[in-house]
Amino acid sequence: MRFFRSLVPSLLVSSAAIVSAASSWSFEDAAVTVSSKGAGVGAGAKDKLSATSPLSKSVSLGATDTLKLQLTAVDGKKATRPHQAFLTLTDPATGVEESFLLNVKESGKGSLNLAHKDLPHQFLTSSKPLPASIVIGSFGSSTAYKAKVFDLNVARDPDAPLAVPEKPLRYAAEKEIHHIFRDDPRSPPKFITLIFTAAVAAALPGLFIVWATLGANANHLSKALGNAPISHAIFFGSILALEGIFFLYYTTWNLFQTLPAATVVGLVAFISGSRALSEVQERRLAGLR
Incomplete structure (x- = not known):
């Protein structure tokens, strides 16, 4: 009986070893x-x-x-x-x-x-x-x-060159970059500006002479202002405002200051000019020239 009791654990250990080896x-x-x-x-x-x-x-x-x-x-x-x-x-x-x-x-x-x-x-x-x-x-x-x-x-052949691949790209902090911007564009010399200004001013008398020759009628000025005073006044004022904006851009303003102002004034000139021209068309259709 004692023999069988001592044999059972041995068989279990042997079976476990066999299962372990098999797995x-x-x-x-x-x-x-x-x-x-x-x-x-x-x-x-x-x-x-x-x-x-x-x-x-x-x-x-x-x-x-x-x-x-x-x-x-x-x-x-x-x-x-x-x-x-x-x-x-x-x-x-x-x-x-x-x-x-x-x-x-x-x-x-x-x-x-x-x-x-x-x-x-x-x-x-x-x-x-x-x-x-x-x-x-x-x-x-x-x-x-x-x-x-x-x-x-x-063992490597010392006479044969070793092919080493390039290092992979690593993303890391780079050195600080100092940007060098170009100088602001300069205006042309005043002498050239004065020449073109004088040329434009000299052309104004010629414009008035051509109007008089072609029969421009200034008598309708009061009638036009009477029919649409606001449209004509705003349209004429917007033209003067655009000229003033161009003058400021030439003297002191930069492009970022000029564009918003020119956009607003241009929109006003477009709306008021459309109504002023409508008034002129009505007078022409009525036979008034």
């Missing part, structure tokens, strides 16, 4: 081979890998070499295809990590070919061996596998 991912028949460029099939250094302990020596990868990793993924004791299987390399100095996907078949057999061109430039300049780990995992309750299997020593 963990691992690999079998793993080997890493490094072959030089142009070497025949089967040539190159080959080392077997263990899932429980890393390789005792470093694996060297030359500039023209190709590393080939082969293994069989197992879930417990069954060889099958996992959802993920990677070879992960880590730079111990910078912490840079890169994972390389293994091509795994339904039978669980997977392989990976790795050359210098596949490695980040940080790995090519590393002075220390890179720890290489195998990661195997999938959906379900099985425990994923991740462990270091060997150290990779990357």
Whole structure:
């Protein structure tokens, strides 16, 4: 009776160990081979890998070499295809990590070919061996596998230039920018202004002479002011106001001061001018000229 009581816990522990082993991912028949460029099939250094302990020596990868990793993924004791299987390399100095996907078949057999061109430039300049780990995992309750299997020593050709990519764009505070604005536009010389002013003033007598020659009738001024005094007065005043605005723009005002004032006065001139011209049209339709 005591024998059976002592046997039951042992059986339970053994069963738990079997279940635990059956629910963990691992690999079998793993080997890493490094072959030089142009070497025949089967040539190159080959080392077997263990899932429980890393390789005792470093694996060297030359500039023209190709590393080939082969293994069989197992879930417990069954060889099958996992959802993920990677070879992960880590730079111990910078912490840079890169994972390389293994091509795994339904039978669980997977392989990976790795050359210098596949490695980040940080790995090519590393002075220390890179720890290489195998990661195997999938959906379900099985425990994923991740462990270091060997150290990779990357040897670079010193005569070959290292292709370093450009640094990515980083958004940060830049130096203060001091804007240099152009000087305000200057008015033309007063001498030129006086010449054009005199030319305009000299043209006014000629305008009056032309009006008198063509038969301009100034007798209707009182009648026009009597029919629409406000429209005619505001229209004439708005014209004088526009001339005053142009004079201020020429002397002291800038464009931002001139445009609002000219817009308001121009709108008043448009409305009052329309009504004043309507009054003139009514007199012409009545035969008054």
